[in-house]
Amino acid sequence: MADAYPELQEAVRQAAAQGRALAIRAGGSKDFYGGETRGERLDVNALRGIVAYEPRELVLTAKAATPLAEIEALLAEQGQMLAFEPPHYGAAATLGGTLACGFSGPRRAYAGAARDFVLGLSLIDGRGEHLHFGGRVMKNVAGYDVSRFAVGSLGVLGVFTEISLKVLPRPRHEITLQFEMDEARAIEALNRWARQPLPLSAGSFHEGLLAVRLSGAESALHAARAQLGGEVLEHGAEFWRRLKEHDTPFFAQAPLWRLALPGTTPPLDLPGRQWLEWGGGLRWVATDMSAAEIFAAAQARGGHATLFRGAGAQRFQALAPALLSLHRRLKAAFDPAGIFNRGRLYPDF
Amino acid sequence: MDAAPPDLSAVMAALAQVMPRANLLSDPEDTRPFEADGLTAYRRTPWLVALPESEEQVAAALRICHRLGVPVVPRGAGTGLAAGALPGEGAVLLVLSKLNRILGVDPLAGTARLEPGVRNLAISEAAAPYGLYYAPDPSSQIACSIGGNVAENSGGVHCLKYGLTTHNLLKLRLVTMEGEILDIGSLAPDSPGFDLLALITGSEGLLGVVTEITVELLPRPLRAQVVLAAFDDVEKAGAAVGDIIAAGIIPAGLEMMDAPAIQAAEAFVHAGYPLDAAAILLVEVDGTNEEVSEDILTVRRLLLQSGATEVHSAEDEETRRRFWAGRKNAFPAVGRLSPDYYCMDGTIPRAQLPHVLHRIGELSAHYGLRVANVFHAGDGNLHPLILYDANRPGELERAEAFGADILALCVAVGGAITGEHGVGVEKIKAMCVQYAPAALEKFHAVKAAFDPAGLLNPGKAVPELHRCAEWGAMHVHQGALPHPELPRF
Structure with missing residues (x-):
C-alpha cells in the first residue's frame, strides 16, 4: 500500500486552497456518464498497477487507474473473476472509474453488485489527506464502511488511489x-x-x-x-x-x-x-x-x-429533501471546498 | 439545548407525552436487567429505559432527547459482544424490542419486511414455507435481533459464500437524532446518490435508529453436506483451506478449531471429534444434489492430499447436526473450562494463520492465561477465547492486555480488530491501532453529518483522537509497529 501520493495530494491541496474545481479522469471511458464535470482535469493515469493478488485468499489489490482488462486477464490466468462482471464500455476502462460509477454487469442480480466485492479503499480527500478504509480481509467491521459507501459516488468524495476486492472462482x-x-x-x-x-x-x-x-x-x-x-x-x-x-x-x-x-x-x-x-x-x-x-x-x-x-440536464433521480441535505453534509465532510467533480453527480455539488 | 444536566423527572415527563408511562423505567430494580449486553464485563445501571412501541414513538422520543440535549443509546436484543449497548451516564437507553413484528414476506420477490426487534432466526422460520431463508446466521441467532444485526453488520459461519448483513439488505428506515425519518435503499437494485445503506450498516447505532428493515431472502439449497477432517498440525489445516479455494470451490461453511477448542467441545457435546488432533476442519458444501456430490469428492481428495489424518463425510442429517453442534457450542464448551472467558474477534489474511497461532501461543505463556482458538477459516475471522477468572485480582486486566496484543497482531499481519462483533466500548482503544488519526477524524465528520449534536451512542465505536494519545495506542501500518525492536507483550 502506497503511503502517500505527494504530487496528487499537493495538487489537491492547492486546488482546495484556491477553490479551483478538479475533474478526476483516467481512461475517460465513462465520460458519457453523469453530468458535465466542471473544472480542470486531474489526470490520475499514474495510479496504475496491481499491488497484490493472492488467489488462495480471493483478494486482489490494485491502484485505481489499473485497466480493468489487465485485472481480468490476471484473474483469468488463475481461473478467477470479478463476480460483479463489470461492463468496460471501452478498452480504456479502469477499476477506479468502474467503481466510481458503481457499474455491475449481468451477474449483478445473482452474485452481487460492485460494492459488495469491495473490501478496502484508499482515497485522497478534499484536504489532500490520503486515507485508508477497510482492508484486505473478507470481514472488517471496525469503523464506518466508507469503502462500500464511496462506490458509485462518481468521484465527488475524493480521488480513489487503491482498491482491494474480493474475487471468486470462475464457474466451471x-x-x-x-x-x-x-x-x-x-x-x-x-x-x-x-x-x-x-x-x-x-x-x-x-x-x-x-x-x-x-x-x-x-x-x-x-x-x-x-x-x-x-x-x-x-x-x-x-x-x-x-x-x-x-x-x-x-x-x-x-x-x-x-x-x-x-x-x-x-x-x-x-x-x-x-x-x-x-x-x-x-x-x-x-x-x-x-x-x-x-x-x-x-x-x-x-x-x-x-x-x-444522451443529452439532458437532470441525469439522476432527485433525492428527497432530507436525503439531499444529508448528501450535502457528507460531501462537505470529505470535500469541504467542493472541488471534486463539480456537476458530475448533482448540479450544485 | 439546555446547558444544565437534564433532570430525570423532566425527561421522564416529556417522554411520557409520547409513549405509555409504563414503558419508561427508571427504578434500578427495573432497569438493572439492561445494565449490560452480551459482554457483561462492562455494566452500568441505566439512567432511564424507554421502550417505544412504534416508529412514531421512536421519532418523537428522539426529538425530545435532541431538544433536551439528552444522549441516547439504542439497544436491540442485548446479545452484542462489544458493549455497544452499554448504558450511558445520564442517557436514555432506547430499547427497540417491542418493535418486533414481521411486516411481510414477499415470496415472489424474495424479500421480508421487518421491525428491528424481530429475531434473526424468526426471519428464516417465516420464510421457510416458501423454501427461502435469511443467510447471515450469527451464533446468537436464536436471540439476536435484525436491528442489532444491521447495527453491527453481523456475520456468521456462512459469510465467505453468502456475505455479511450488508450483502443481504435492501432497504432501511432510519430515524435521525433530530427525529427525521429517512428511507435508505430501495427494493430496486442500487440507489441514486451515495450508498448510505453501506454506511449505516455496521455503524453501531451512532448514525441513527433503524425502525424498519427489508432483507433479501435466498432459496434454501437443495442439499448441504459437511466433511470433518483432522490434522496433526495447524499449518497443514490452514494450507488445506487454501487448496480447496484454489480448486474453485467456495464452501458454504469452513471452520477450524485448535486442540483446546476440540477437547472442550468434545467433552461438552460429544460431537465425535478426534481428541488427538492438533486441528480440525469442518467443510460444508451446498448447492444442487449433483454439485454437492461432485464437490464432496474433490474436497475429500484435497483434504487427504493436504495431510489430513482422518476425513469423515456426514452421510446423514444426524451426523451433520452432530459435527456442527461441536462448533456451534464451542464458546459455552470453553466456558466450562474456566469461570470466565474473553472472546476476541480479529481478522487476518488466511495465510498468516500459522504465524498468528504461534504468536498467540507465546502470548498465552507470557500472560499465564490459557487460550482456545475457533476460526472462521474461510473468511479469516479468528475467535481466540482467553480463559481467566475474574475473581482473581488482576486476571481480567491481564486478559484484556492479552486481547489487545492479539488485535495489534491481527492489524500487523494485514487484518482488522473486529470481523463481526463490532468495536463498541470494548475495542475502542484498538481503533487507534487500526486507523490513522486522519481516518478517525473522517469517521467523526461522517458522524457529525448525521448527528451534529453528537447525542447518539456517544463514546462508542470511534475514539476521540486525544484519547488515543492518552492511551498510548499506536497506529500499526503496513505490518510495522513503531519501534519493532522493543519487546511488546
Whole structure:
C-alpha cells in the first residue's frame, strides 16, 4: 500500500486552497456518464498497477487507474473473476472509474453488485489527506464502511488511489437457455426461478425472447436444463458480452434510460423500446418521453431512473429533501471546498 | 439545548407525552436487567429505559432527547459482544424490542419486511414455507435481533459464500437524532446518490435508529453436506483451506478449531471429534444434489492430499447436526473450562494463520492465561477465547492486555480488530491501532453529518483522537509497529 501520493495530494491541496474545481479522469471511458464535470482535469493515469493478488485468499489489490482488462486477464490466468462482471464500455476502462460509477454487469442480480466485492479503499480527500478504509480481509467491521459507501459516488468524495476486492472462482461451466414468451410471463419466470435453488447467473428479456444463463458444475447445469426446458443458445458467452458492453444497435439509441425497479414490477407500458435484465430489476428504455415523465414513472414504481446516454440536464433521480441535505453534509465532510467533480453527480455539488 | 444536566423527572415527563408511562423505567430494580449486553464485563445501571412501541414513538422520543440535549443509546436484543449497548451516564437507553413484528414476506420477490426487534432466526422460520431463508446466521441467532444485526453488520459461519448483513439488505428506515425519518435503499437494485445503506450498516447505532428493515431472502439449497477432517498440525489445516479455494470451490461453511477448542467441545457435546488432533476442519458444501456430490469428492481428495489424518463425510442429517453442534457450542464448551472467558474477534489474511497461532501461543505463556482458538477459516475471522477468572485480582486486566496484543497482531499481519462483533466500548482503544488519526477524524465528520449534536451512542465505536494519545495506542501500518525492536507483550 502506497503511503502517500505527494504530487496528487499537493495538487489537491492547492486546488482546495484556491477553490479551483478538479475533474478526476483516467481512461475517460465513462465520460458519457453523469453530468458535465466542471473544472480542470486531474489526470490520475499514474495510479496504475496491481499491488497484490493472492488467489488462495480471493483478494486482489490494485491502484485505481489499473485497466480493468489487465485485472481480468490476471484473474483469468488463475481461473478467477470479478463476480460483479463489470461492463468496460471501452478498452480504456479502469477499476477506479468502474467503481466510481458503481457499474455491475449481468451477474449483478445473482452474485452481487460492485460494492459488495469491495473490501478496502484508499482515497485522497478534499484536504489532500490520503486515507485508508477497510482492508484486505473478507470481514472488517471496525469503523464506518466508507469503502462500500464511496462506490458509485462518481468521484465527488475524493480521488480513489487503491482498491482491494474480493474475487471468486470462475464457474466451471456455463450455458444459456432461450425461451420465446411474452414479457409478463418472462418477468414471472425470472422471479420464480430466482427463488429456487437453481444455478442462475444472468437473465435477459428483449422483444419476445427470454435468455437465462446457468453457471456451475456440469451435472448441475444438466439437471437445471431438464427442469427449465428451453433451447440452448449457441455462442451464449458472446450474447452476454454484447449485452454487458452495450455492443448492440439497441444500446446505440439516445436518449437511453436505465430504470432500476423492484424485480417483480410488471411490464412497463411506456413508449419506445426496452431491454430487461437483472431478473427484472433493470429495464433499459430507449424513448423520447420527457425526463420528467420518466423520472415520475420510475418513482411511481418504487425505483429510480438514470439518463444513461444522451443529452439532458437532470441525469439522476432527485433525492428527497432530507436525503439531499444529508448528501450535502457528507460531501462537505470529505470535500469541504467542493472541488471534486463539480456537476458530475448533482448540479450544485 | 439546555446547558444544565437534564433532570430525570423532566425527561421522564416529556417522554411520557409520547409513549405509555409504563414503558419508561427508571427504578434500578427495573432497569438493572439492561445494565449490560452480551459482554457483561462492562455494566452500568441505566439512567432511564424507554421502550417505544412504534416508529412514531421512536421519532418523537428522539426529538425530545435532541431538544433536551439528552444522549441516547439504542439497544436491540442485548446479545452484542462489544458493549455497544452499554448504558450511558445520564442517557436514555432506547430499547427497540417491542418493535418486533414481521411486516411481510414477499415470496415472489424474495424479500421480508421487518421491525428491528424481530429475531434473526424468526426471519428464516417465516420464510421457510416458501423454501427461502435469511443467510447471515450469527451464533446468537436464536436471540439476536435484525436491528442489532444491521447495527453491527453481523456475520456468521456462512459469510465467505453468502456475505455479511450488508450483502443481504435492501432497504432501511432510519430515524435521525433530530427525529427525521429517512428511507435508505430501495427494493430496486442500487440507489441514486451515495450508498448510505453501506454506511449505516455496521455503524453501531451512532448514525441513527433503524425502525424498519427489508432483507433479501435466498432459496434454501437443495442439499448441504459437511466433511470433518483432522490434522496433526495447524499449518497443514490452514494450507488445506487454501487448496480447496484454489480448486474453485467456495464452501458454504469452513471452520477450524485448535486442540483446546476440540477437547472442550468434545467433552461438552460429544460431537465425535478426534481428541488427538492438533486441528480440525469442518467443510460444508451446498448447492444442487449433483454439485454437492461432485464437490464432496474433490474436497475429500484435497483434504487427504493436504495431510489430513482422518476425513469423515456426514452421510446423514444426524451426523451433520452432530459435527456442527461441536462448533456451534464451542464458546459455552470453553466456558466450562474456566469461570470466565474473553472472546476476541480479529481478522487476518488466511495465510498468516500459522504465524498468528504461534504468536498467540507465546502470548498465552507470557500472560499465564490459557487460550482456545475457533476460526472462521474461510473468511479469516479468528475467535481466540482467553480463559481467566475474574475473581482473581488482576486476571481480567491481564486478559484484556492479552486481547489487545492479539488485535495489534491481527492489524500487523494485514487484518482488522473486529470481523463481526463490532468495536463498541470494548475495542475502542484498538481503533487507534487500526486507523490513522486522519481516518478517525473522517469517521467523526461522517458522524457529525448525521448527528451534529453528537447525542447518539456517544463514546462508542470511534475514539476521540486525544484519547488515543492518552492511551498510548499506536497506529500499526503496513505490518510495522513503531519501534519493532522493543519487546511488546
